[in-house]
Each structure stands twice: as structure tokens, then as C-alpha cells.
Amino acid sequence: MMPLAMAKTGDTVTIRKVTGKDEVRQHLAELGFVVDGTVTVVSEIAGNLILQVKDSRIALDKTMANRIMI
Amino acid sequence: MELKIALAGNPNCGKTTLFNDLTGSNQYVGNWPGVTVEKKEGKLKGHKDVIIQDLPGIYSLSPYTLEEVVARSYLVSEKPDAILNIIDGTNVERNLYLTTQLVELGLPVVMAVNMMDLVRKNGDKIDVAKLSAALGCEVVEISALKGEGGIAAAEKAMAAAQAKKAGELPHVFTGSVEHAIAHIEESISGKVPNNFLRWYAIKIFERDSKVMETLHLDAELKAHLEEHIADCEAELDDDAESIITNQRYAYINGVVDKAVKKKAAKHSLSTSDKIDRVVTNRVAALPIFAAVMFLVYYIAIGPLGTFLTDWTNDVLGTAWLVDIPRGWLEGVGCAGWLTGLICDGILAGVGAVLGFVPQMLVLFLMLSILEDVGYMARVAFIMDRIFRKFGLSGKSFIPMLISSGCGVPGVMASRTIENERDRRMTIMTTCFVPCGAKMPIIGLFAGALFGGSGLVAVSAYFIGVAAIILSGIILKKTKGFSGDPAPFVMELPQYHTPSAKNVFHATWERGWSFIKRAGTVIVASSMILWFLQGFGFTETGFGAVEDNNSSLLAAIGGAVCGIFAPLGFGNWQSTVATVTGLIAKENVVATFGVLFHIGDGVAEDDVALWGAIAQHYTMLSAYSFMVFNLLCAPCFAAMGAIKREMNSAKWTAAAIGYMCGLAYLVSLMIYQFGGLITGEVSFGLGTVAAVLVLAFFIYMLFRKNKYDDNRLTVSAVHAAKVVTR
Numbered sequence: 001m002m003p004l005a006m007a008k009t010g011d012t013v014t015i016r017k018v019t020g021k022d023e024v025r026q027h028l029a030e031l032g033f034v035v036d037g038t039v040t041v042v043s044e045i046a047g048n049l050i051l052q053v054k055d056s057r058i059a060l061d062k063t064m065a066n067r068i069m070i
Numbered sequence: 071m072e073l074k075i076a077l078a079g080n081p082n083c084g085k086t087t088l089f090n091d092l093t094g095s096n097q098y099v100g101n102w103p104g105v106t107v108e109k110k111e112g113k114l115k116g117h118k119d120v121i122i123q124d125l126p127g128i129y130s131l132s133p134y135t136l137e138e139v140v141a142r143s144y145l146v147s148e149k150p151d152a153i154l155n156i157i158d159g160t161n162v163e164r165n166l167y168l169t170t171q172l173v174e175l176g177l178p179v180v181m182a183v184n185m186m187d188l189v190r191k192n193g194d195k196i197d198v199a200k201l202s203a204a205l206g207c208e209v210v211e212i213s214a215l216k217g218e219g220g221i222a223a224a225e226k227a228m229a230a231a232q233a234k235k236a237g238e239l240p241h242v243f244t245g246s247v248e249h250a251i252a253h254i255e256e257s258i259s260g261k262v263p264n265n266f267l268r269w270y271a272i273k274i275f276e277r278d279s280k281v282m283e284t285l286h287l288d289a290e291l292k293a294h295l296e297e298h299i300a301d302c303e304a305e306l307d308d309d310a311e312s313i314i315t316n317q318r319y320a321y322i323n324g325v326v327d328k329a330v331k332k333k334a335a336k337h338s339l340s341t342s343d344k345i346d347r348v349v350t351n352r353v354a355a356l357p358i359f360a361a362v363m364f365l366v367y368y369i370a371i372g373p374l375g376t377f378l379t380d381w382t383n384d385v386l387g388t389a390w391l392v393d394i395p396r397g398w399l400e401g402v403g404c405a406g407w408l409t410g411l412i413c414d415g416i417l418a419g420v421g422a423v424l425g426f427v428p429q430m431l432v433l434f435l436m437l438s439i440l441e442d443v444g445y446m447a448r449v450a451f452i453m454d455r456i457f458r459k460f461g462l463s464g465k466s467f468i469p470m471l472i473s474s475g476c477g478v479p480g481v482m483a484s485r486t487i488e489n490e491r492d493r494r495m496t497i498m499t500t501c502f503v504p505c506g507a508k509m510p511i512i513g514l515f516a517g518a519l520f521g522g523s524g525l526v527a528v529s530a531y532f533i534g535v536a537a538i539i540l541s542g543i544i545l546k547k548t549k550g551f552s553g554d555p556a557p558f559v560m561e562l563p564q565y566h567t568p569s570a571k572n573v574f575h576a577t578w579e580r581g582w583s584f585i586k587r588a589g590t591v592i593v594a595s596s597m598i599l600w601f602l603q604g605f606g607f608t609e610t611g612f613g614a615v616e617d618n619n620s621s622l623l624a625a626i627g628g629a630v631c632g633i634f635a636p637l638g639f640g641n642w643q644s645t646v647a648t649v650t651g652l653i654a655k656e657n658v659v660a661t662f663g664v665l666f667h668i669g670d671g672v673a674e675d676d677v678a679l680w681g682a683i684a685q686h687y688t689m690l691s692a693y694s695f696m697v698f699n700l701l702c703a704p705c706f707a708a709m710g711a712i713k714r715e716m717n718s719a720k721w722t723a724a725a726i727g728y729m730c731g732l733a734y735l736v737s738l739m740i741y742q743f744g745g746l747i748t749g750e751v752s753f754g755l756g757t758v759a760a761v762l763v764l765a766f767f768i769y770m771l772f773r774k775n776k777y778d779d780n781r782l783t784v785s786a787v788h789a790a791k792v793v794t795r
Binding site (some may be wrong): 009022025040044045046047056057059 | 120129130131132159160161162163167309311312315316319336337340342343346347350351352355447450451452454455458558559560561562564
């Protein structure tokens, strides 16, 4: 497992685990970041990511991206 | 009987567009998540007794964000007669997550699959009958943007509301979870309304603190329920909240597999993604952004903007608005003082404000196009990593861009920042950006004392940006703003060609807040100012005065102007100009015109006024005065906006006090240190004060952040409590 922040642009990866406080995890889940779901990295600037998840694009900063393990 | 239908759905799914379509109202729609923060209601077109309620965009009914709390408490406590759930047809899976929760509320639900035009264009197919069966609600296809099917969907919702029948609940969860929920239902039966039973049971299973608070269950029952939850958690080896989330998605996954056929392969890149590849590219993002901004400001402030401003000032503002009425009034033999009041007081004041409108509208038009296309949301993403360094979030950037036109819509744009602390910090600092109305002040002094050097304007922007950055660093280390900025999470809308209706609407809405002042605050203040500077006590008693040095205004200004002496502008004219600047910043120029006997309605490039300014100011005191006026409290209209958005007298006072304090201290340093170098001031008390101020700033900037260790993230839940109090 590694943090999502380390994924490369263009990679499609499967989420293994989401860490962090309940409300952060819950909010990520609402946006579609759930275990076994897949995400594609559309773009990356200094660890901040634009991700394609469940047909929507979500921008996450590095601290949030590090909470999602792939 | 009156029916209430609530519109609910994810952010940016087209709720507000549908709301406008259904009610014929003109709510502003932004291609930017979080446009609806308050609830809005309107009557359904053609049905007087049907109220449509627009709710903020939400991802779920959990209590984690302000929007969710607002929407949820409305749905649970106000119990609308039906819910019209709008889902984005291009993103069914994520949108259904909310739907599964809405149907649990036990209210009649009709689902409207929006953006069908896009779905068809993409070659995708959605099986409405299967969706309907799987979720236990009626499903209709609509395209809010094209105006297709909206009314039909609302009529379906009306029928559902009249039938008062909620659909058959789908079995979303697996055996052991359903088992635990059934137990909870049994235990709380009779304590909650019957049709809300399942919703409350699931919330209790999730240990939702807000729901637990409202239910007042006794400790024994709580312990009993907790056992069931813990058993289930042990069995599934996960916490209750995650169990519910995961099973919802698992259920939705199954539904989507059956009901939605996509043409494009999963995770293939859409056009939007391909644009993002370029626009948010690590290397190209900032240059592209800089080029776009240059273009925007070049068009707004460059040749086109200047032409528009000159025309409005010279032709509309002076010739038509002031000179023609003056001709009429003199023609009909109107009393001289009344002509003066109307033309020099009211009309000239209004004309001065109107001068900025065209330039501002062009700027807002550009920014609205960028917003509607979807680029603004990307700007927030690109700027986030830079803004984070001084305690702000990328979302603070859009309010600041808008503030370069006018601070009022700028402050209002801070609404889209969910985190309360980030929002307050943005409101406090966004008015440091020189707005359109501050430009004449800069132009005046640049022309009068700096030979018209463009560097003065550049330095004004630089000072504005520096004030924001330094304030960010300083404020972040104080108790009220301690902690990291909220994590940046934002849904990016799809790029689309801008819709003329949306763009003009947004432009108008922002421009209007500026124009409105011309008719209200500024008319009143122009009259008061005209009176105060034209009348006063003389040897012959109270009456009109020839020399405004003996006017009431001079008396008032003279009484308080001493506090500005250390800043280099202790004359009463400066004080009065600063005060009229609070009414509207552009008033400063007109006020100097009046006070130095040049006449009202002067432009900032009036040579006679330049001469008068050059007599009264040195380069240094002029610069100090200019900086003070740029940074101190903004105009009344912007202060009003700050008060509305802060929603707290204490924070409003703190924001305005901070701006004035900072302006005073910065100007003090400029004048005292500059004066020592040029020999304009000699070493004295003022210098000592300036040194102390400098030391204080350096300390505030570089001291260790003592809140760094316990990085508390003020949660949205906490923010919601403060606001709803």
C-alpha cells in the first residue's frame, strides 16, 4: 500500500484503505472515495491531485491525498 | 391545500437552473460548487399553491458540512410534501448515494435525471424503469439547461405529494445490518414519527451525534442499542458509519451496472479531463493562468476599459447628468442653492460613481465567463498550494480577483469557502486589493506628485497583495485563526461553453451591488457633504459660507485631524476626504475638488487639482495618505457586505478595526522612516513609535506559532453550530 499522492498522472488505481478522522473519511466517502473503488489521476501539481472518481472530478490537496491508500 | 416540494441533489447538478425554470425566478447559477448556501423558495409556474424549495447542494445527509445541516434539518423538521431529487445523469453512481438516503426519509420522492442532453450526446443509456424499481421512486428524464421535462418532473412530484405515499424502501443493506436496524426501529418505535422510523434507526446505527442529541434516549436504552451496533461492527470488522457507506455504494454499484450503459470505457478521459491535463499541468498551469489574467485585465483596464470610462465620465457623467439638468433648472429660474444642491451635490456625486461602472462590468463579464466555463474552480486548485503557505485556501483567490473590481461582490464571493476560519480570514483581507474606486485616488496622487508614473499604481497593487500575505501570516498565529487551513477538497465542474444567460446574470448581479450605491448611500452622503462644506458659523451667525475653511466640515475635520499628523497629513481636508472615502472611495477625489475650490465633479487628471494637491502635500505625505486610504476600512457598502457575511458584530468590528489599525501603522512607518531619509521629519516621538511598530510587526511575523502543536481543525460541524445559533 502507498498513499494516493504518490500515484502518477494517468494511473488508474484501486483504493485499499482510507485513513484519518471519521468526518474526513466520511466526507471522502460521500465524494466517492470508498475502499475497492477505483480512481484515475487526471493531473498533479506538487502533490495536489485532480482525480476522476465515479465519473466526477475532485481536486484534493496533498494532505487529503495522503489519507487514501492504494 | 398548499404543497411544498423540496429540490435536493448534489452540488452542481443543476438544481438552481431547474429552480429558475420551475419558478420563473432569476437566481444566479454558478458553475462553481456551493452556489446555494441559503434556502430559496418560489411558486411553481402555473400552480399558485405549490411552493418549490431550493436546498443547498449536498452529497449526503450526514452532519459534516453547513449545507448538509441546513438541508437535513429542513427535510426532517419541516417535512416537505415531496422531494424532487435531481441527479446528474453523467454521474449517476455518486449521485445515487444521496438518493438512497433521501428515500429513507419516508417522504414521497421523485427522481429527475438531469443533463440528459449530455448523456445522449455521450451515447450513454439510462434505463429509467430499472432505476425506479431499484430505488422505490418515480424517475423522469430532464434537461434543466435546455428546459426539457422540468415541469413534467414537478407535476410528478405534485402527484406523489398528493398521494402522500412514499415508495417501497429498497433493501440496501445486508442481513446483519438490516437485523440491527430492525432492532433499533423496534426500540425507538413510538418515539419518532412513524414514517421517519427507518431514517432515525439508521442514523442511530451510525451514531450520528446530532440525531442522538435530539432524541433524548435514556441511558439504558442507549446501552442496549450500542450492544446491537457493536455486535454488527464485530461481525463485519468495520465501524458502523463505514459499514453503512460501503453497503450503500455496493448496492448502488449493482443498480448502476444494470441500469446505466456507458459508451466510453470506464476511466477513459473525458474532454474535460483532457483540458485539465493541459490547464492544470504542473509546468504550464501558472503561465496559462498568468496569461489569462493578463488578458482579462488588459481588456478591462486597458484601451477598451479606458475608453468606456472616459466616455461615461465626460459625456454621461458630466455633460448629460450634470450640465443638462443645470441648464433646465437655471432656465426655469430655480433658486441658486437648490440648483447647487441638485447638480453639484447629488448629480455630480452619482456621476462620479457611474464612471466606474463600465470598466467594472467589463471586468465582471470576463470573470463570469471564466467562472461559467469552469476555469475558476481550476484557479482555486492551482492557487491553493501558494495560498496555503500563508494560511489561506485556494478558494480565497476568487473573492480577491472580484475585489479588484469591487469589494462588495468580492466579500460576497467568499461564501463558497466552507471553512469558517478560512472564510473570515478571506473577508478580512480581500478588501486590501485595490478596487476600481480606489484607482482615482491613485491616479490623482500619481499625477499630482509623481509625474504620472505608472509605478504608483503598480506599487498600490503590490502593497495590497503584501498586506494580504503578511496578514495571512500574522493572523494565522493568533488564537482566532490558529490551525491549518481546512483541507482542500473541491468538486471540479465539467468545462462547458459559457451560457450567455448565466454570464450576463452573474455580471449584472455583481455590477448591480456597485450601481445600487449610486442611488442610495451616495446620494444621501453627497447631500450631507454639500451641506456641511457650504454652511457654517461666521460672525454674522449660521449661514452659507463663501470660504469653506470656515464651514462646519472644516470645524469637524479640524477637531480630529491631529491623529493623522504623525502620518504626514494632519490638515483637515485630508481627514474630511478620508471620511468621505468611507462613503465611497472615489469620493476622495471629488472631495479634494470641493475643498480646494476647484469645483465638484473633477476628474483625477484635473491639472488645477494637481496643483492644489502639490501645494498641500509632499511626495511622502501624499504616498502615506494614499496607502492609508487603500488599506483602511473600505466603503460603507463593503462594510455592510462584511457584516452580512461575518454574521457577527464582534467579527465585523474585528475586521474593520484590523484594517484601520493596519492602515494607520503602515502609513506611520512610511511617513516616519521615509521622512527621516528625506529629512522631512526630524527624529522624535513619531520615529520612536514607528520603530516600535516595525519591531512589533517583525515579531508578529516571525514568532513561533504556538498553536502549531495542537493543530485543531475547526470542523464544519462546529462552524454550523456558530451560524445557526
